[in-house]
Amino acid sequence: MNALLIMLCVFVVSIVIGYLLISRVPPLLHTPLMSMTNAISAVTILGALLIFAVTTSATDKLLGVVAIALAAFNVVGGFVITERMLKLFKNK
Amino acid sequence: MDFKLELLIDLAIILVFLGGFRLFRTPRGARSGNLLAAFALLMAVAVVLWRHRILQPELVLIALLAGSLAGWMVAMSVNMIQIPAMVAFQHGAGGVAAFLVSFVELTRGAEPGMAKISGLLGLIIGAVTFSGSLIAAGKLANLIKQPPVVLPKHSWLIIGLAALLAFGGASAGGAEGQTLVYHLLALIVLSVALGLVFSIRIGGADMPVLISFLNATAGLAAAFCGVIIQNRLLIACGATVAASGSILTHVMCKAMNRNLLKVFIGFQSKAADKPEALMPDIVPQPDNPPFGRADAAPASPAAGDPLAAAVEAGQSAKSIIIIPGYGMALAQAQFLVVELATLLEKMGKLVRFAIHPVAGRMPGHMNVLLAEAELDYDKLCEMDDINPEFKNTDLAIVVGASDVVNPAAITIADTPISGMPILLAHEAKRVLVCNLDARPGYSGIENPLYQQNKAILLFGDAKTSIQSLIKGLSQGIEPTR
Numbered sequence: 412m413n414a415l416l417i418m419l420c421v422f423v424v425s426i427v428i429g430y431l432l433i434s435r436v437p438p439l440l441h442t443p444l445m446s447m448t449n450a451i452s453a454v455t456i457l458g459a460l461l462i463f464a465v466t467t468s469a470t471d472k473l474l475g476v477v478a479i480a481l482a483a484f485n486v487v488g489g490f491v492i493t494e495r496m497l498k499l500f501k502n503k
Numbered sequence: 504m505d506f507k508l509e510l511l512i513d514l515a516i517i518l519v520f521l522g523g524f525r526l527f528r529t530p531r532g533a534r535s536g537n538l539l540a541a542f543a544l545l546m547a548v549a550v551v552l553w554r555h556r557i558l559q560p561e562l563v564l565i566a567l568l569a570g571s572l573a574g575w576m577v578a579m580s581v582n583m584i585q586i587p588a589m590v591a592f593q594h595g596a597g598g599v600a601a602f603l604v605s606f607v608e609l610t611r612g613a614e615p616g617m618a619k620i621s622g623l624l625g626l627i628i629g630a631v632t633f634s635g636s637l638i639a640a641g642k643l644a645n646l647i648k649q650p651p652v653v654l655p656k657h658s659w660l661i662i663g664l665a666a667l668l669a670f671g672g673a674s675a676g677g678a679e680g681q682t683l684v685y686h687l688l689a690l691i692v693l694s695v696a697l698g699l700v701f702s703i704r705i706g707g708a709d710m711p712v713l714i715s716f717l718n719a720t721a722g723l724a725a726a727f728c729g730v731i732i733q734n735r736l737l738i739a740c741g742a743t744v745a746a747s748g749s750i751l752t753h754v755m756c757k758a759m760n761r762n763l764l765k766v767f768i769g770f771q772s773k774a775a776d777k778p779e780a781l782m783p784d785i786v787p788q789p790d791n792p793p794f795g796r797a798d799a800a801p802a803s804p805a806a807g808d809p810l811a812a813a814v815e816a817g818q819s820a821k822s823i824i825i826i827p828g829y830g831m832a833l834a835q836a837q838f839l840v841v842e843l844a845t846l847l848e849k850m851g852k853l854v855r856f857a858i859h860p861v862a863g864r865m866p867g868h869m870n871v872l873l874a875e876a877e878l879d880y881d882k883l884c885e886m887d888d889i890n891p892e893f894k895n896t897d898l899a900i901v902v903g904a905s906d907v908v909n910p911a912a913i914t915i916a917d918t919p920i921s922g923m924p925i926l927l928a929h930e931a932k933r934v935l936v937c938n939l940d941a942r943p944g945y946s947g948i949e950n951p952l953y954q955q956n957k958a959i960l961l962f963g964d965a966k967t968s969i970q971s972l973i974k975g976l977s978q979g980i981e982p983t984r
Contacts, residue, residue, distance in 0.1 A: 414733060415617055417510070417735065418729075418730055418733070418735060418738055421517075421735045421738045421739050421742070422726060422730075422738050422739075422742045423742075424739075425517070425738065425739040425740075425741075425742035425743045425746070426742045426743070426745065426746045427746075428521055428743070429521075429524065429742060429743035429744075429745075429746035429747060430746045430749075430750065432521060432524040432525055432527075433524060433527075433743075433746060433747045433750050434750055435528065436524075436527045436528065437528065437885070438754070438858070438860055438866070438867055438870070438885055439530070439858075439867060439870045439880060439883060439885075440527055440528075440530065440533050440867060440870075441751060441754075441865075441866035441867030441870075442586060442863075442865055442866060442867040442868050442870065442871045443527075443533055443537070443867075443871070444527055444533075444747065444751075444866075444867075445590060445714070445715065445718050445747070445748075445751060445865060445866060445867075446586070446590050446593075447523070447527075447536070447537050447540055448718060448722065448743075448744040448747045448748065449590050449593050449594060449597070449718060449721070449744075450540070450541070450544070450593075451520065451540055451544065451722075451740050451743070451744050452594075452597045452718070452721040452722045452724075452725050452740070452741065452744040453593075453596070453597045453600060453725075454544060454547065454725055454736065454737050454740040454741065455597065455600045455601045455604055455724075455725045455728050455737065455741075456548065456600065457547060457548065457551045457732075457734055457736060457737055458600075458601075458604035458608070458728050458729070458732045458734065458737060459600055459603070459604050460548070460551050460552065460555075460557065460563060461551065461555060461732055461734075462604065462607050462608075463557045463558055463559050463562070463563050464555040464556065464557060464558065465558070465611075466558060467558075467607075467611075471607050471610075471611075472559065472562065474603045474606065474607055475562075475563075475566075475603075475607065476562060476563075476565075476566040477566075477599070477603060478599070478600045478603040478604055478607075479563060479566035479567055479570060479600075480566040480567075480569050480570035480573075481570060481596040481597070481599050481600045482570065482596070482597065482600035483566070483567050483568075483569075483570025483571045483574060484570040484571070484573050484574040484577075484593070484596050485570075485574065485593045485596045485597045485600070486544060486571075486574065487570070487571040487574035487575050487578070488573075488574030488575065488577055488578040488589070488593055489574075489578075489590075489593055490537060490540070490541040490544075491574065491575055491578035491579065492578040492581065492586065492589060492590075493537045494534065494537055494538070495578065495579070496583070496586070496871050496874075497530055497533050497534045497537060498534070499583070499871065499874040499875050499877075500530030500531075500870075500874045500880050501874070501877065501879060501880065502530075502879045502880050502881045503879055503881070
């Protein structure tokens with residue numbers, strides 16, 4: 412029950428802090444912001460890794476491999492493209 | 504490990520993530536922010552690997568390497584016009600990961616109650632995000648036709664699928680063993696169908712709303728996934744991303760004057776059955792004859808050769824605001840437009856760019872396109888900052904934009920764009936329109952700006968138009984050198 416309460420708190424507090432921080436991002440940076448959050452949303456890679464933390468069936472292994480590969484694609488692709496984009500922004 | 508220590512480590516990583524968001528105020532800061540977030544994610548992965556023994560490390564390593572390599576290669580090869588399609592595709596990949604993880608965890612027997620409900624939500628939202636994103640990516644990459652595809656009874660189809668999902672989800676909540684697996688498979692099929700039906704009816708110009716919304720759902724799916732595996736990092740990151748996506752969705756809806764429900768469920772606005780209500784104020788004014796522009800103002804330079812008039816307007820103007828739209832990106836004219844801006848600046852003019860929030864195919868897309876063309880980002884002005892400047896501006900140059908400069912949004916009630924915030928190009932002393940043709944934009948509403956006396960219409964491919972404008976202007980200044 413304690414763990415559940417902490418999870419609920421983490422959820423609510425993250426939404427509030429996320430809201431406060433992100434509403435101050437200028438529209439200039441909205442595309443890089445979305446591509447970075449896109450990478451972060453693939454944090455499900457943690458869950459995909461945990462599939463392999465217990466003995467499991469062949470089906471689960473297959474699903475786990477697919478999940479890890481896609482999440483890794485999303486994480487790496489997201490951060491790299493964000494960096495490429497932000498590098499383009501220049502001023503004198 | 505000690506519970507308190509685990510909690511502290513998680514909190515530290517979450518703080519690093521939030522620090523990354525905090526740095527997203529300036530382009531330079533954002534670069535550090537992005538690196539910081541990437542570092543936090545790497546730490547999160549390291550912590551998981553440290554806390555849990557992975558039973559098949561070689562399998563995991565191969566999957567990690569293959570996915571990362573593919574992600575890196577795609578990210579290095581796309582150009583800035585393809586960014587929205589790439590981001591949409593990645594949302595889809597994230598959606599698959601979320602529903603697969605939820606599926607495996609649910610079949611392993613989650614505790615009934617909160618954990619199971621969250622797992623089901625993660626599964627459904629992940630699968631909807633997956634298929635919805637693939638359609639969005641297909642439309643953005645021009646693999647699927649951009650106009651909305653409307654099926655018979657489309658809205659009812661969406662509502663029906665959603666109801667079936669709710670029913671199936673409730674039923675899965677009580678199921679166990681093999682029955683549960685069948686339930687889950689059925690839920691995945693239904694969710695994928697819902698995502699398809701839902702995205703296919705959203706048209707090209709509404710893509711910024713759809714892609715922001717899918718950003719939010721991808722985050723939400725991750726957060727729910729985090730509840731079932733009891734991982735606080737997943738919950739925190741997912742929730743933050745969900746908040747970010749929701750903010751962007753709201754910003755996009757406001758900038759297009761669309762209600763989220765109207766974009767998604769597609770109910771017709773009540774405008775359709777009302778007759779032409781208010782007559783426009785500015786269109787029929789004597790000095791703005793609405794029709795027969797050329798006959799009504801033979802003395803106007805606009806009546807003659809539009810290119811000559813455009814060059815003359817460019818030479819005589821002291822202050823210029825350029826308004827780029829997605830048409831510019833489609834014509835690949837952004838490099839030439841920046842060249843034009845540089846030339847005008849060399850001629851001693853004040854040149855700025857006015858960026859409408861929905862210019863492009865995702866939030867802020869136009870800024871990235873112009874940054875790629877090496878425009879100084881200090882010249883990119885947001886709508887609210889630049890709008891008061893138009894009335895003191897000699898020339899507004901519209902390149903491939905229509906709805907976002909359509910004064911009908913202010914003057915005519917009950918059109919799809921009425922009330923939509925626009926860039927006040929019509930307040931400038933002259934307006935040069937470099938669009939492909941006089942056809943209305945996505946909204947289908949004629950643009951009365953074209954009828955005004957001060958408008959110079961340089962129709963045709965934007966690349967050709969801007970090129971000849973640059974040529975005309977540079978020939979014009981040569982004698983003075």
